[in-house]
Amino acid sequence: MTGGSFQQLLKTVLTLYPSTGKELYRSMEINQPTLFVVSAPSGAGKTTIIKSAKKSIPKLVLSVSHTSRSPRPGEQHAKDYFFISADEFRNKIKNGDFLEWAEVHGNYYGTSREEIEKLMQQGKIVVLDIDVQGALQIRNIEGLQTRYIFIEPPSLEELKRRLEERNTETPESLAKRIDNAKSEMSHKDKYDHVIVNDVLEKAVEAFKKIVSNSAADC
Numbered sequence: 001m002t003g004g005s006f007q008q009l010l011k012t013v014l015t016l017y018p019s020t021g022k023e024l025y026r027s028m029e030i031n032q033p034t035l036f037v038v039s040a041p042s043g044a045g046k047t048t049i050i051k052s053a054k055k056s057i058p059k060l061v062l063s064v065s066h067t068s069r070s071p072r073p074g075e076q077h078a079k080d081y082f083f084i085s086a087d088e089f090r091n092k093i094k095n096g097d098f099l100e101w102a103e104v105h106g107n108y109y110g111t112s113r114e115e116i117e118k119l120m121q122q123g124k125i126v127v128l129d130i131d132v133q134g135a136l137q138i139r140n141i142e143g144l145q146t147r148y149i150f151i152e153p154p155s156l157e158e159l160k161r162r163l164e165e166r167n168t169e170t171p172e173s174l175a176k177r178i179d180n181a182k183s184e185m186s187h188k189d190k191y192d193h194v195i196v197n198d199v200l201e202k203a204v205e206a207f208k209k210i211v212s213n214s215a216a217d218c
Ligand code: ADP
Pocket: 040, 041, 042, 043, 044, 045, 046, 047, 048, 049, 162, 163, 165, 166, 197, 198, 199, 200, 201
């Protein structure tokens, strides 16, 4: 990051988040982190790809978001998401706890500033798995060293098949996810990289290449 853009970032964060902005900046100055923002229609395979890439890039960590949606079978609090009520989520919005947040498929989702600050201080390569609305909010934080990756399914039919096979959605939420996929895909040109997740191994390799080319020393 250049001195000029760092100063700009410092100014922006201190304006937006005076209480913890100084800490975030201190950690960024030391570690020069790159943040990776990954978006995809639900079911395109981003969780699978990121988890697979983590095996060979140990410094890669997926930020754990907060959500008001209910846990799926097997999902764990603080590992997959911090599962909180809609009221708790709204209180956190009021307190300014989120770096970004959005309503997606009828539920709240948000990235905790505290979580990102902690990971950056640890020198991690941080990945945010967030929707298009959240990615646009991160873009508005000037000077942040960020790469944007969009993962798309080979087709909407295959997306539907994967969601059905994953067997985590009610018919209503499945229909909502397929419907939203069309509008999400219309934003893919705003991202630095687009990966088509057809053959999983190829998509994982493409993801790892982008990360290792963009993040120093991983
Ligand atoms: P997302 O995190 O984007 O919602 P997931 O990673 O949960 O999506 O993947 C959705 C489903 O599709 C999972 O059951 C996963 O095993 C499967 N899947 C992921 N990638 C592929 C692929 N390339 N080919 C076939 N199935 C896949």
